[in-house]
Amino acid sequence: MKKSIIDRKLDRDLDKEFNAIGRAMDAYVDYGNVTHSKLLNMYGDNKLSTPLYTLHAHILSMLDGISVMVKKGIADGIKPLLRSLFEAALYLEYMLKSSFEEVIAYQVHDVKNKIKTRRMFDLNDPLGKETKKIFENEGKGINLGEYPIDDSCKYLFAFLERDDVRKVNEDWNKKKPKTGTPYIQT
Incomplete structure (x- = not known):
C-alpha cells in the first residue's frame, strides 16, 4: 500500500488488541436485542413509544459503527460518533426516567414545529404572507407556490x-409561552 495521510496498516500487536475491543463492542450490539425486548415489555407495541425504540436502534447503530472503526484503528472517525452516542444515551435515559406523557409531549412539540414550518408555505396564513414578503424583498424571483396548510398537515392534525x-396537546397549548409566532391551536 502506498504511503498516504491515513495509515491503514496497524502493528500486529495493536491490531490484535483493537480487534478484541471491537469484538467486545459487537457483543454489546448483540445484547441490544435483549434491551429492545425489555423496552417492548415496559412500553408495549404502542406507536407512541416509537421515539424510544428508534433512539435505542440509533444508539446500537452508532455503537456498531464505532466497533468497525475500532477494529481498523481509526480514531478520528470515532470521536464525533462517541459524542453523538453520549448525547443519544442521555436522551434515552431522560425518556426512560420521564413519564410516558412527557414522551408524548416531545412528539406533540415535534408535530407543532412541523406545522409551523409548513405554515410558512401557506400564502393564506400570516406566517406564509410574511415569508412571501421576505422572498420578494430579497429579489430572488422565487415563487413559493401555494401549499394550503389543511392539505399538507392533515396527518399532523389527525x-x-x-x-x-x-x-x-391541550396541556401543551396551555403551557406554551405566548411569545413569538403562534402555533395553530388544535
Whole structure:
C-alpha cells in the first residue's frame, strides 16, 4: 500500500488488541436485542413509544459503527460518533426516567414545529404572507407556490386529535409561552 495521510496498516500487536475491543463492542450490539425486548415489555407495541425504540436502534447503530472503526484503528472517525452516542444515551435515559406523557409531549412539540414550518408555505396564513414578503424583498424571483396548510398537515392534525394525544396537546397549548409566532391551536 502506498504511503498516504491515513495509515491503514496497524502493528500486529495493536491490531490484535483493537480487534478484541471491537469484538467486545459487537457483543454489546448483540445484547441490544435483549434491551429492545425489555423496552417492548415496559412500553408495549404502542406507536407512541416509537421515539424510544428508534433512539435505542440509533444508539446500537452508532455503537456498531464505532466497533468497525475500532477494529481498523481509526480514531478520528470515532470521536464525533462517541459524542453523538453520549448525547443519544442521555436522551434515552431522560425518556426512560420521564413519564410516558412527557414522551408524548416531545412528539406533540415535534408535530407543532412541523406545522409551523409548513405554515410558512401557506400564502393564506400570516406566517406564509410574511415569508412571501421576505422572498420578494430579497429579489430572488422565487415563487413559493401555494401549499394550503389543511392539505399538507392533515396527518399532523389527525395525530394531535388522537384520543391518547389530545390531553397532552391541550396541556401543551396551555403551557406554551405566548411569545413569538403562534402555533395553530388544535
